[in-house]
Amino acid sequence: MRAYDGKHELTGEIRKRAELFINEFSEVTDTEKDRIVDGVDRTPAQMIAYQLGWMRLLLGWEREESEGHKVVTPHPEYRWNALGGLYQHFYDEYADCGIAELTAQFRETVDEMISMTDSYSDTELFTAGGRAWAASTPANWPVWKWIHINTVAPFTSFRTKIRKWKKLNAATPQSTDF
Template sequence: MQEYVDTAALISEIKKTASLFIAEFDGISEADKSLRLEEVDRTPQELIAYQLGWMNLLLNWDRDELDGKEVITPSPGYKWNQLGGLYQSFYEQYQEQSLAQLTALFVSTVDRLTQWVNDLSTEELFHPGGRKWAASTPSNWPIWKWVHINTVAPFKSFRSKIRKWKKLYLVKTPR
């Protein structure tokens, strides 16, 4: 897994990969945002909804812990071995949003998330035990790993998915 020398490096990588990911949606029409192609496991709308879902979970886990609430990971009603259902809840939550609205939500959520990361101390961000929710699994990851695995990593892997979707779409619907 990629590592970061400091908070600024993590934030820089989040912003860079987020920008590259969301730019891939340029040129996709509103009418095609929910088009499922057999060779790609998610629609364009689902790719963005997935990202929004995980970023908001991270932010909500932290807010809830700081508010003294019990944090249930990954989310109330879901266990770690039930992520497919959790992903479906993300898709349903954002299904009525236009592609332009999803893009704007993505950009604003990345901004909120990077501000949150910036506000964490080095100790909180880079050392195990920075938050109880981060230590809620046997891996006992520091917060930065949770952030990386739910932002930078899928921004990169899902970028290749949307590129594949666009390539296949152009083959199936020549202009």
């Protein structure tokens, strides 16, 4: 996993990878957003919903902890060993959104993630135990790792997925309803 010299390097990488990822959706239409293509495990709408879901979980964990609540990770209704249900929850939550709305929500949520990251001291961000929610699993990661694996890493890997989806979608004849 990549390391960062400071929070500004981390936030810069979040912004860069987020823009590269979300800009790939400019050519995806609302009629295509839920299309499954062989060779790609998610639809374009699911790809964005996944990103929104995880970022909003982290923001929620931070909000709950700052309000003095005990944070249940990953989600009160889902456990780490059964994340498929959590992913479906993300997909269902954003199912009625068009690409423009998903894109706008993605950009807003990235801004919130960057603001949250900027609000941490270096100790809170880069030292294990900086937040109780970050120490809630046996890994006891520092907060920056949680942020990285839920922003930079998936933005990068899912950019590859959407590019593959676009290539395969363009090569697949679309059915027409008469």
